[in-house]
Amino acid sequence: MCLAVPGRLTEILGEGELRMGRVDFDGVARQACLAYLPEARVGDYVLVHVGFAISRIDEEQAKETLRALAQIGEPTVPDEDPDAVR
Amino acid sequence: MRFVDEYRDPGAVQRALADIRALARRPWTLMEVCGGQTHSILKFGLDELLPERVTLVHGPGCPVCVTGLELIDRAVAIAARPDVIFCSFGDMLRVPGSSRDLLAVKAAGGDVRIVYSPLDAVRLARRHRDRKVVFFAVGFETTAPANAMAVHRAAVEGLDNFSVLVAHVLVPPALEALLSDPDVRVQGLLAPGHVCVVTGYRAYEGLARRYHVPIVVTGFEPLDILRGVRAAVAQLERGAAAVENEYPRAVHADGNLEAQRMIGEVFAVTDRSWRGLGVIPRSGYALAPRYARFDAERVFGVQGVTAVEPAECRAGLVLQGRLRPNACPEFGARCSPEHPLGATMVSAEGACAAYFHYGRVAAAR
Numbered sequence: 001m002c003l004a005v006p007g008r009l010t011e012i013l014g015e016g017e018l019r020m021g022r023v024d025f026d027g028v029a030r031q032a033c034l035a036y037l038p039e040a041r042v043g044d045y046v047l048v049h050v051g052f053a054i055s056r057i058d059e060e061q062a063k064e065t066l067r068a069l070a071q072i073g074e075p076t077v078p079d080e081d082p083d084a085v086r
Numbered sequence: 087m088r089f090v091d092e093y094r095d096p097g098a099v100q101r102a103l104a105d106i107r108a109l110a111r112r113p114w115t116l117m118e119v120c121g122g123q124t125h126s127i128l129k130f131g132l133d134e135l136l137p138e139r140v141t142l143v144h145g146p147g148c149p150v151c152v153t154g155l156e157l158i159d160r161a162v163a164i165a166a167r168p169d170v171i172f173c174s175f176g177d178m179l180r181v182p183g184s185s186r187d188l189l190a191v192k193a194a195g196g197d198v199r200i201v202y203s204p205l206d207a208v209r210l211a212r213r214h215r216d217r218k219v220v221f222f223a224v225g226f227e228t229t230a231p232a233n234a235m236a237v238h239r240a241a242v243e244g245l246d247n248f249s250v251l252v253a254h255v256l257v258p259p260a261l262e263a264l265l266s267d268p269d270v271r272v273q274g275l276l277a278p279g280h281v282c283v284v285t286g287y288r289a290y291e292g293l294a295r296r297y298h299v300p301i302v303v304t305g306f307e308p309l310d311i312l313r314g315v316r317a318a319v320a321q322l323e324r325g326a327a328a329v330e331n332e333y334p335r336a337v338h339a340d341g342n343l344e345a346q347r348m349i350g351e352v353f354a355v356t357d358r359s360w361r362g363l364g365v366i367p368r369s370g371y372a373l374a375p376r377y378a379r380f381d382a383e384r385v386f387g388v389q390g391v392t393a394v395e396p397a398e399c400r401a402g403l404v405l406q407g408r409l410r411p412n413a414c415p416e417f418g419a420r421c422s423p424e425h426p427l428g429a430t431m432v433s434a435e436g437a438c439a440a441y442f443h444y445g446r447v448a449a450a451r
Binding site: 002017059061065 | 087088089090092098101102104105120121122147148149150175177202203204205206224225226228229231232235239242278280281283284309313334335336337342344345348433434435
């Protein structure tokens with residue numbers, strides 16, 4: 001129920017009481033209500049839940065997370081056959 | 087998909103697991119609160135990849151699962167009326183009521199519709215002014231802003247044929263009930279990331295302090311979950327009990343203030359009966375008095391409908407992390423997604439459904 005999917009805001013569809021936008025989810029476009037993200041701009045990645053954008057994804061924080069994960073020690077299981085773990 | 091694929095990278099998952107293996111010296115039991123996290127854990131087999139010393143038990147964070155049986159019965163009673171278009175998120179339809187579910191109402195000719203967003207239900211009310219459009223407003227704090235907006239729009243547009251059956255539940259009071267129960271042995275919590283997107287995480291600080299448990303705000307992809315587990319284990323190993331945010335790309339300490347403002351406008355905190363868990367004080371939302379005319383229970387006079395939960399379903403224990411789904415004697419035998427005894431077997435976030443769907447049947451036998 002709390003599923004929220006990240007997508008890229010490609011278009012603002014109307015400035016009014018109910019600000020709407022078009023969000024691209026890897027090729028699938030859907031409308032989302034932007035009322036709770038007044039600061040959202042075209043090009044932002046947003047988290048969409050039941051038709052509402054509820055958070056702007058912080059790209060700096062996302063990069064920082066991946067950097068921190070990359071710094072964790074070397075794998076104990078060698079990547080001989082990457083398909084085996086997919 | 088960006089912000090998804092990179093958090094599923096197998097090499098990084100292996101490194102994160104090795105890191106947790108080195109870090110965990112003693113046995114620890116953590117609870118992931120949200121059913122979405124449970125499904126991610128089972129889908130990617132993270133529970134089996136973690137060292138044996140780190141046990142994950144599954145929490146009550148499945149709003150479909152905890153919606154009171156009497157509310158399902160009220161929904162069924164309303165949906166069966168010929169003047170009603172009853173709108174719901176999809177996975178409520180197969181939740182068993184006392185006598186039947188919403189899908190059976192639809193099969194018998196009821197106008198029951200699955201909607202993607204509560205705004206779809208408002209659109210239906212606008213289009214069908216001669217019908218009564220009812221939306222089943224279930225969900226945790228994550229969904230409350232969307233459902234609040236639907237009610238607010240109906241008020242602004244004067245849609246007096248729109249109403250909501252409210253079943254909203256709140257995470258912190260449920261966690262308080264769990265942590266204060268001596269039978270629940272959970273040493274650390276992975277807090278639900280998308281709930282915290284809306285509410286922030288300051289409300290969890292008192293809980294962490296009072297019950298001396300680490301509470302780690304956690305996302306939903308495999309690396310997000312392992313990051314949450316790592317932080318909780320690290321705190322436990324050094325005897326800490328703090329709130330930590332391991333989902334910072336989406337969650338801020340104060341949450342989404344615009345969303346909170348709309349929740350405060352439309353809803354008021356109330357006591358709520360949780361399926362399998364009983365009444366938890368101040369653990370839900372009801373409509374605020376100024377929006378009471380949109381309350382479907384009043385509009386259709388179904389407040390008197392009560393229900394007694396069947397004893398054969400042990401979902402209450404599952405929702406508290408006290409019974410592993412495949413350890414239930416009914417699991418996969420009398421209870422399956424085709425013939426569920428309770429909601430945890432049919433909800434997209436139910437722990438029993440996750441165990442069934444991802445083939446953890448053999449473990450039980």
